[in-house]
Amino acid sequence: MSNADIIMRIEGIDKYFGGLHAVDSVTFTVKKGVIKSVIGPNGAGKTTMFNMIAGFETPCNGQVFFNDILITGKKPWQVAEQGVLRTFQNLKLSNHMSVMDNVLLGWHSLGSAGFLDGMFSSPASRREEKNAKDTVLPILEWLNIIDLKDSEVGNLSFGNQRAVELARALASDPSMLLLDEPAAGLNMHETADLAKRIEKIRDQGRTILLVEHDMSLVMDISDEIVVLNFGQKIAEGIPSDIQKNKEVIRIYLGGDGA
Ligand SMILES: Nc1ncnc2c1ncn2[C@@H]1O[C@H](COP(=O)(O)OP(=O)(O)OP(=O)(O)O)[C@@H](O)[C@H]1O
Numbered sequence: 327m328s329n330a331d332i333i334m335r336i337e338g339i340d341k342y343f344g345g346l347h348a349v350d351s352v353t354f355t356v357k358k359g360v361i362k363s364v365i366g367p368n369g370a371g372k373t374t375m376f377n378m379i380a381g382f383e384t385p386c387n388g389q390v391f392f393n394d395i396l397i398t399g400k401k402p403w404q405v406a407e408q409g410v411l412r413t414f415q416n417l418k419l420s421n422h423m424s425v426m427d428n429v430l431l432g433w434h435s436l437g438s439a440g441f442l443d444g445m446f447s448s449p450a451s452r453r454e455e456k457n458a459k460d461t462v463l464p465i466l467e468w469l470n471i472i473d474l475k476d477s478e479v480g481n482l483s484f485g486n487q488r489a490v491e492l493a494r495a496l497a498s499d500p501s502m503l504l505l506d507e508p509a510a511g512l513n514m515h516e517t518a519d520l521a522k523r524i525e526k527i528r529d530q531g532r533t534i535l536l537v538e539h540d541m542s543l544v545m546d547i548s549d550e551i552v553v554l555n556f557g558q559k560i561a562e563g564i565p566s567d568i569q570k571n572k573e574v575i576r577i578y579l580g581g582d583g584a
């Protein structure tokens with residue numbers, strides 16, 4: 327049942343935390359080169375689903391395939407090695423380091439240089455460092471943050487910190503990015519810049535799975551949307567269909583905390 331257009335298949339994944347069914351038999355596929363968004367009220371199971379895809383949590387049932395390779399049961403670094411990279415709901419940047427050094431961490435995590443090598447300033451490791459910069463500088467330029475390369479990350483606006491986070495993820499050349507609430511804490515202007523960056527990444531041929539509460543962002547940039555509520559998939563489709571879906575309208579207008 328392999329389909330060349332499909333990059334990820336999520337098949338009946340379940341997660342229980344004690345008696346709580348946080349993710350309840352969720353099944354969907356992600357087409358290659360699209361932005362697919364996962365929406366739903368607080369506690370719907372969105373982050374838990376990301377954690378299961380990226381190897382941070384083990385599903386109680388079900389499987390995830392990436393390019394027809396089973397990735398459930400793999401460690402986060404093994405999933406990343408396959409080309410699936412996640413960002414976190416709370417930024418995990420090193421605030422006291424420069425933009426450049428933060429993004430270089432993404433490159434190093436690819437396993438090319440290794441921290442130990444880097445500690446010994448051998449000609450080989452200096453060459454690697456030059457390769458690393460040659461990889462990273464165009465990414466900073468492409469995301470419009472090249473002027474900030476020597477700035478300490480902690481001094482940047484949230485919008486620019488999000489861009490650094492994207493740059494760090496791109497440094498390891500992933501084919502799929504999982505973004506968990508990238509617009510959280512951003513103002514309208516910063517959100518619009520983020521939207522352009524995410525679309526640009528998609529237009530490079532990468533696939534994006536996005537968890538986001540900002541509905542105008544989701545409706546603007548998503549090719550497809552999955553809606554979760556209490557762990558269950560309650561709708562799936564293109565943005566215009568999701569906007570009309572009665573069940574979705576009910577949980578968003580009548581629900582709490584969304
Ligand atoms: N490690 C855990 N142990 C126990 N319960 C958990 C754990 N992680 C998540 N949960 C619970 O599972 C449910 C789903 O949580 P999850 O974080 O996946 O929701 P979410 O859709 O990402 O919500 P939000 O929009 O607030 O980020 C919630 O009821 C949450 O309290």
Ligand SMILES: [Mg+2]
Nearest residue numbers: 372373374415
């Ligand atoms: Mg979450």
